[in-house]
Amino acid sequence: MGLTSDEIIINGGRPLRGRIEVRGAKNLAPKAMVAALLGKTPSTLRNVPNVSDIRVVAGLLALHGVLITRGEDPGEWRFDPSNVEVAHHADIDAHAGSSRIPILFCGPLLHRLGEAFIPDLGGCRIGDRPIDFHLDALRKFGAVVEKLPSGISLTAPDGLHGANIELPYPSVGATEQVLLTSVLAKGQTELRNAAIEPEIIDLICILQKMGAIITVEPNRVIFVEGVEELRGYDHHAIFDRNEVASWASAALATGGDVFVGGAQQEEMMTFLNVFRKVGGDFEVRDDGIRFWHPGGELKPVTIETDVHPGFMTDWQQPLVVALTQAQGVSTIHETVYENRFGFTDALNKMGADIQVFKDGLHDEQRRVNRREFEQAAVIAGPTPLSGAEIEVPDLRGGFSYLIAGLTAEGQTKVTNLGIISRGYENFIEKLRQLGADFIFEG
Numbered sequence: 491m492g493l494t495s496d497e498i499i500i501n502g503g504r505p506l507r508g509r510i511e512v513r514g515a516k517n518l519a520p521k522a523m524v525a526a527l528l529g530k531t532p533s534t535l536r537n538v539p540n541v542s543d544i545r546v547v548a549g550l551l552a553l554h555g556v557l558i559t560r561g562e563d564p565g566e567w568r569f570d571p572s573n574v575e576v577a578h579h580a581d582i583d584a585h586a587g588s589s590r591i592p593i594l595f596c597g598p599l600l601h602r603l604g605e606a607f608i609p610d611l612g613g614c615r616i617g618d619r620p621i622d623f624h625l626d627a628l629r630k631f632g633a634v635v636e637k638l639p640s641g642i643s644l645t646a647p648d649g650l651h652g653a654n655i656e657l658p659y660p661s662v663g664a665t666e667q668v669l670l671t672s673v674l675a676k677g678q679t680e681l682r683n684a685a686i687e688p689e690i691i692d693l694i695c696i697l698q699k700m701g702a703i704i705t706v707e708p709n710r711v712i713f714v715e716g717v718e719e720l721r722g723y724d725h726h727a728i729f730d731r732n733e734v735a736s737w738a739s740a741a742l743a744t745g746g747d748v749f750v751g752g753a754q755q756e757e758m759m760t761f762l763n764v765f766r767k768v769g770g771d772f773e774v775r776d777d778g779i780r781f782w783h784p785g786g787e788l789k790p791v792t793i794e795t796d797v798h799p800g801f802m803t804d805w806q807q808p809l810v811v812a813l814t815q816a817q818g819v820s821t822i823h824e825t826v827y828e829n830r831f832g833f834t835d836a837l838n839k840m841g842a843d844i845q846v847f848k849d850g851l852h853d854e855q856r857r858v859n860r861r862e863f864e865q866a867a868v869i870a871g872p873t874p875l876s877g878a879e880i881e882v883p884d885l886r887g888g889f890s891y892l893i894a895g896l897t898a899e900g901q902t903k904v905t906n907l908g909i910i911s912r913g914y915e916n917f918i919e920k921l922r923q924l925g926a927d928f929i930f931e932g
């Protein structure tokens with residue numbers, strides 16, 4: 491067939507059935523690795539997923555002198571930050587464009603070395619993804635920020651001190667930036683309009699284990715009392731909610747029955763409600779959640795993506811494919827990123843009927859007042875999908891293409907697979923475990 495390792499041909503129309511395991515969250519584990527820089531003693535992180543963001547951050551930590559060793563379990567990583575040192579800009583630059591996580595090195599490196607150099611960031615092209623909230627916060631802590639052609643150079647001539655920060659939007663990354671900087675800053679920090687996603691709370695648990703004093707107050711306010719010193723941590727990373735939602739959507743779209751080991755109900759509640767409304771069924775067990783299509787029609791839904799505990803923006807792409815098979819018209823209002831429906835073009839090529847409205851559907855009562863960030867997708871179903879050749883545009887849109895190929899009649903060739911491995915550990919093996927019919931020569 492002559493496929494490259496970045497391509498897969500899926501023979502659709504077969505339900506996914508079986509059990510897979512989901513490990514630590516891609517959106518927590520790399521941040522926990524950065525937090526290890528803050529400790530005076532080594533840290534151990536368990537349940538680490540085998541995804542490319544982990545390898546990028548491990549490479550950057552090693553560049554800065556962190557000694558990284560692996561435990562017997564492939565999910566166990568150890569970080570010894572005893573000899574943190576300045577890294578050469580050229581070496582750091584080699585990691586430019588591969589991830590968004592490097593921006594979180596700022597606070598820890600400023601505390602350890604008094605300086606930091608951050609390469610240009612990567613991450614999915616789902617919007618402009620500025621870092622103004624991050625840089626504004628760092629300046630309030632006393633950092634001097636200089637934008638260079640190749641990245642950002644920061645210094646802290648007088649050290650870092652506590653700050654009063656109010657985020658214009660509950661940004662996950664900016665909240666992590668403030669957490670990782672405030673814990674060793676002199677004095678107190680108050681962060682208003684903070685993000686409180688489960689991955690953020692898990693990072694706060696890690697920092698508390700290290701000796702930090704962090705209070706999550708009502709109304710998204712986080713209060714941090716800076717301490718003199720932090721020690722290493724031993725932590726089992728929270729499971730990946732986004733991966734669970736993706737496999738659940740795949741079970742629904744293909745009429746299948748998938749047990750996702752490692753999934754927990756509490757962090758998935760909003761998704762579980764929507765899954766049930768669309769017509770799926772689920773069973774919560776101690777070691778995971780079983781998701782299945784009980785038969786009958788799928789029903790249309792209207793969803794607005796939001797910050798936690800709302801419906802996560804990362805959950806909508808995989809679910810859209812299931813909604814193309816629902817009996818009626820569904821609406822997804824995306825309020826977090828300004829360009830997260832690009833993936834729907836390829837689905838329409840396969841037979842879906844999805845219209846994207848750039849300025850969203852106006853609603854005076856809507857919580858989000860960022861109209862320039864809002865768009866809506868209107869999905870009319872059911873529309874049988876037929877195979878096509880499609881290229882992965884971003885992480886979650888890419889996984890939705892796998893689901894579309896599994897759902898469509900005939901063959902679908904999905905290219906540019908590498909992006910999917912940024913956030914889905916061993917997804918080819920998991921497709922095999924669930925009985926998918928495909929050709930992969932990677």
Ligand code: EPZ
Pocket residue numbers: 516517518590591614617618619620621622623624625659660661662663664685732803804826827828863885886913
């Ligand atoms: C994290 O991205 C996740 N990535 C995203 O997951 C997730 O979609 C997002 O949080 C929201 O939950 C990681 O954790 C690695 P934000 P992050 O800062 O931190 C704007 C996935 O598929 N903003 O909460 O980059 C921004 O443009 C990925 O796993 C600013 O304007 O997201 C966006 O509109 C995709 N200025 C909104 O805030 C800033 O300085 C939310 O972004 C920072 C953000």
